[in-house]
Amino acid sequence: MSSLLDIRDYRLDFDTFDGAYKVLDGIDLSLAEGETLGVVGETGCGKSVLAKSIMGLLPSPPARVLSGSIMFEAHDLLNATAADWRAIRGQRIAMIFQDPMTFLNPVLTIGQQVCDVIAAQQGSKPKAARLDRAAIRAHATRILELVRLPDAAELLNRYPHQLSGGMRQRVLIAMALSGSPRLLIADEPTTALDVTIQAQVLALIDDLVQRLKLAVIMISHDLGAVAAVCRRIAVMYAGTVVEDAPTAELLAHPRHPYTRGLLAALPDIDGDQATLVGIAGSIPNLLTPPQGCRFHPRCPLADGRCSNEKPLLRRLSEIHRVACHHA
Amino acid sequence: MASDITSAAPTGWRARHAGTIRQWRLYAHLFRRSFSSMLGLFLVVLFLVLAAAGPALAPYPEDTMGAVHLDNRLKPPSLAHPFGTDEMGNDILSRVIVGTRTSLWIGLIITGVAALIGVPLGIFAGYMGGRIREVIMRITDVFLSVPGLALALAIVASLGPGITNCVIALSLVWWPGYVRLIDSKTLALKEELYIEAARAIGARTPRILFHHILPNCVSPLIVKASMDMGMAILSAASLGFIGLGAKPPSPEWGAMISVARSYMPDWWWYALFPGLAIYLTVLGFNLFGDGLRDILDPKSRGR
Amino acid sequence: MKKFVMLGLAAALLSTAALPAAAFERVGDRKVIVFGGRQQVPVIDPHVRYDWSIRMMQQSLYDAMAKYNGNPAKIEPWLAQKWESSPDAKTWTFHLVRNAKFHNGDPVDAEAVRYSFERGLKLNKGVAWMLKDVLDPSGIEVVDAHTVRFNLKSSYAPFISWIPWWYIVNPKQVKANEVDGDYGQKWLTENAAGSGPFKTKRWEQNVLYELVAVDNYWKGWPQGEKNRPAGIIYKIIREPAAQKAALQRGEADIVEGLTPDDYDQIKSTKGIVVQSHAGMTTFGIKFNTQTGPTKDINLRKAIAYAVDYDSFVKVYNGAAILETSPFPQGMQGHVDVPERPKQDLAKAKEYLAKSAYPNGGIELDYYHVAGLEEARRIGLVLLDNLSKLNIKVNVTPEQWPNMVAKGSKPDTAPNMTSVYVTPISTDPDAVAYQYHRNAWGQYFAMSHYNNADVNALIDKARTLGKWEERAPLYAEIQKKIVADQPEVFGMIQNRRWAHRDYLKGFAFSPVRFTGEVDLYPLWIDAK
Amino acid sequence: MPEALLRLENLTKHYTVKRGSFATATVKAVDGVSLHVMPGEALGIVGESGSGKSTVAKVLLRLTDPTAGRILFDGQDITALDGDALRSLRRDMQIVFQNPHSALNGRHTIFDAIAEPLVVQDGLRGQPLIDCVSRLMDLVSLPRSFIYRYPHELSGGQKQRVCIARAVALKPRLLVLDEPTSALDVSVQAQILSFLKELQQELKLTYLFISHNLAVVRYLCDRVAVMYLGAVLEQGRVADVFDQPQHPYTQALVAAIPKLGTAAGHNLLSGDIPTASRMPSGCRFHTRCPEAAMPLCATQSPDLVPIYGDHECACFARTLRNAVPSA
């Protein structure tokens, strides 16, 4: 299994007035062609920053890369030029976002926006292969149909506000897929949606992944949503990956205390729970992150070693990696 | 962090206001970073120092109170008179310096009166909504639809020239801007959850207005007021230019230019320096206000 | 950085020495004279309104039976070739020239004269005040086509002095354009029905007014038919700086209303001539003699002795003379009154001690017309001078209409008001009457002066026909007024114009208004 | 049967909104809702966005006036209460809002925030006030050192604790919780939920708990009402409703929740939620109803009909099906 994306020891700070926020602290992740990876973590764990890093969307300053590499199809994205990005964004890697309303331009029609994306991709093609206006529009209609939007041709003339949340998310997915990317990054794609719509969108993503053989990185705080789509899950905490395993394995045998805590904190719809256990304390201030294991102040298993030595992400088995001294 | 759970409430002033102090340090930091804001601050401070110490700094203080040196008329800039002398033989530098105080006074009163009228009306209109708001805002619109200068011109033309009338006229045309600002801010704040929360607690309207809404209006208010200081000074100078401003001999920049324009271009220094003083003062207040807005109210529109 | 740019800019302004080659406007091979003035000409109806700019136009578009010319001003025959009056100055007969023609070709006849005077009296505007007390429309008599007789209600020696200000309109044209019995007022506002040397051409209100010279003007052209201009453009230029620029660039051939300093400075410029002539416009600081502290004659005297008269002249850069009596020097019957105060601080203090305010400590208002520079500066001089008497002066600029309104009543008239007065004729009655009780309410009577002796003397002097009888009365009047000190007698400023040296034919006459120029004899002597 | 602490009778709230520069539309946010809450009970209201559940809260707290219907609190009709009477009612009914970030005035310290109800209602000041606030902070497990901090210095969970302290400061009898945990991370959500459960027992509180998260409702509530487009479609005991959902909508909701370890949630519904300004005729759910709707569904609106016990459901098909066997 060749890896499509390979992130190695990626460290990133955010420079602010208060000092440098150590946002990402040595991320190691890789993704194979056609693989679906969920990245789960709570607010401020750096999962969105990671996604934006892969897309080259982080403004710098304040972001500052300290070390590491993000290899995609044998290119280091951290060294990509503007021209490289033009060829990558939308055509090799695409992204969908959390709030479908704010990510669509309110004053342009759906057609203008979808066609623009397609038109932008023509630049990097040989002249002969470029599409003309009519072909672009036809392509736009096709990809809207691909995401199961009814009346696609008619939809092109509508404005975002005339669409429902679920439809908007589909449009965003369609735009992302228009350039036939190899990797789709989905940043909390269902968080802003209602539960019944969420189920529809998740089903759509799942379906597209199967049909188009896409590699997907889905970022969410919702373990349930991620588990529904992804084969593998990486759990992040305070800028580090603490556990990485296939979904079934992770749910059945969580090894990191944080992962366990997360699972225990989930209320269950089936059957009565007498108590719900949260994780004590709150996430650390990344300006002065805890020494050693960043989770140790909240960890029930923590000991002296945890507060001094940073646990490395180590392989427990062929498929299961965890960063904990006690696992 | 963990030790916090058992700790007692902090007692020292510094500890109690740690958050505020940090906020202010952040403001200062952001402000310092911007060249144009610092230029604004510098000009404003210079202006205030000149206004405070004016007569003491002026090389010929008697020239600002109507001295007559007809033998020393219209002398070009020299060491003795760096800005030259005017048609009565008075030192222009001294008159420009002392004019600072007049301008400061004009700016303060106009913005102050305008804010005193505009803020309560705006907050009332915004919070009450409905008919009351409709009436207040329509009246405001009427005033806004007349260009301030034209209205002030009419007012001064009927009340007669002089700084006091000038200030009255400009104050009368200045307040609608504040009503608009505070009204829109109040409307926005009214939708804030914490206002709803305060109402849910049973807080009375005055408490909500003064405890919750007004403090949140302060930053746009400061920004607007600092810009208006400059604009008020400019407007007063414009009236002075038309000949409706300060009475002689008290030095006022607009009136000086009004006289000096007859002496262009051969006695260029006469019009140049008061004009520069107006320009730099207004520039200073505007850059300063712009800078304040960038740090206090980054989202608000650049009106 | 900006500051340096501005300084550079200003320095560049300094070097505006080089004059461009003068280029004048032409129509065909005739030249057009461009007059740059500050005041607009809203109305040219000769019987509705007058001020200097309006009068300049009226004088060019219309003719009167007589015309003032020369310095000192003399009344010359114009439409009337001669006239005579009865010994009691009650009946006046005028004999008109025979060749005068209106612009449309109609002859100027006695009926036109009668109609014009009737129109002036009936409209009761503008010039009406001059004659309405002595002349009734029914008193105008057409003797024959070229003779007209005026039967006055009472003896009135100054009658002839007003005749040049009554212009003759073409009754046929006026009647043709009458609307709702308005005597053609609406139409005559921007149209002329006259017989003068010029006709109206372009009338862009607030911008410019263009006149064209009349071919075969009945009286001919003093500069010769060959030299006469094609026309005149009166261009409104409001800023003195712009006026000066226009003159220097040759865009204007003659301008009025520059600052004294400008005249001084431009005098030495090559190609530019400054006309400076003693006029009759007096400047005085009128005290309110009826109410307030200035009711006290000793205070008035104290102030009059404290004033630095020389600075009055200095304000005009020397282009002014001090008044030696209430009458301007050019006026018939003027005598020097030696008792007129000169600056003398000791005397001032002496008078102050006698007044109700022996130690000063009062504050007096000094009003001047907003925008009138010299008046403002004199205010500053006054402020400086009176500080020695421990009197504070409040220099207040006021809009002219407001000032006139304030000054019309003794209760509201300011303590001191600066007033320029231009007599409208050379007859001393024109000045003397300013000090008559009946003049109260007029702007020049803001002192609300009232001396029964003076009133009686003025009334008597205007009814006498012989000048030898009138002269001593006027000398007496001048003395009495000076003794009462209703005002600080100021100076008589020179009237000044600046024009290109190729502009010829400029003829000054003191009886005209401040900026007024007789456009008729002007011409441009250049290729 | 003991008297209900709160009873809503046919509560209705319509309001007009601007549509574009020219037109307005009437939004039926709450359309004839009848509910009751017994003392000491926790009633949950679930529904997707736009179902009107938050509007119910605002109306019953008299933060906005109802268009029609009655609100009875402890037997007293409070629908038209105003002035001081309304203010003193606030003592007995309190609310915790969804978003603790915006529910706190950024310019007030934690002390100011918690003290406000005490100042407003009891006129407390000086040392007694400080003592009282300190006790409340202890109650919600906030360190006392936070007393002079500003909201932005606190984490989301801590802010929500401040909001709760504020709400319980006056010892209300009814506490309305409007999505109190939806803005929080799961680990913090678990802390808050278990804390709320303890608090209820400790202070003998009655809860009206509003949420879109069924699992959370199941954990905290005794009874639940399911809302859709301004009306209650089903209500009853939590276990009854969630384990044997009767209404097709409730069934879809329950099915749509992604469940850990199994495949994606089932998507039973097609289409989107209509907006409340363009309400479907007849049964408001019939446009999305997966069961073959009867002609009646498109013309008439069904009433809540008891299934058994206090489990009620508003569906013609269900009523019919239940009725047939019993007949």
Place this chain on the structure above:
Amino acid sequence: MVLFVGKRLLLFGFMLLGLLTIMFLITNVAPGDPAKLMAGQNATQDMVETIRREYGLDKSLPEQYAVYIGGVLRGDLGRSIVSTKPVVEELLRYFPATFELVLVAMGLGILIGVPFGMLSAVYRDSWIDHATRIFSVSGVALPAFWFGLLLQLYFAVHLEWLPVSGRLELITPPPEPVSRLYLIDSLLRGEFDTFREAFQHIILPALVLSFPCLASILRVNRAEMLEVLQSDYIVAARANGIPAFRIITVYALKNAMLPTLAIIGLRFGWMLGSTVLVETVFDWPGIGLYAVQSALYSDFKPVLGVTLLIGFCFIFINFLIDLAYGWLDPRLRTQ
């Protein structure tokens, strides 16, 4: 829609009436007596009375107000006592000059303000931003009267590149009136020399008039662009590979232009008011100059008329912009 426009018109009428009343009251506080002034310095009391009667100034204030309002409803704004002509006639005569000036100034303001605002936002906090900011704030801070004088003296008097004042050279007759805007009329008539002349004359006053307005357009555009550029849909557009230039010019500008449009509306009225100063400096024969000249003679009917006209234009333009807003912003468009 009809109802909406009807409501707006009613409001419009109310505002104009309010404006009228305020101005009428203000102008009548004046102690000045224009009738006396116009009757001339030597006029007798009965002559003054003649003029007062002619202009209805002998009536009581409420009567005058009623007469005036009645006249306004019939489209009669009274008569100027200085020029003796109806104010409406004079407004028609002077307004085209002002309108032309304001149009050109507004054009300059938009043409310079919008691109520079964009530039400033794109290169935020760079030297371009700071230079643009100081430049734009200067626009607001420079006293128009002073700046106008300096420009006039430098470009007209010193360099002699441009004329000092006026709309055309003295001798040049204005083009045959169609729109009464010289720039347009001269082109319509094919008089290109006249066009060039008119253009040279309008540059300086338009520049001075546009400078403050340019500044506020620039600032608003910058602020809006900044906000838009940080918005989610710009992030999405970048992620979808749309080129930066297209993002700025199409995606961002279109959104940022909406608030900019509002400021253009506000500034239009402001500009009309500022003509009071600029027209005085440049002897531009428009309504601003007319108002100042009349005010100096206490001739208030023209002042009232001008204020009313400016107020009318202001309200009308903002009404149009409201309509345009509803049309341009699809979110506000009726479905």
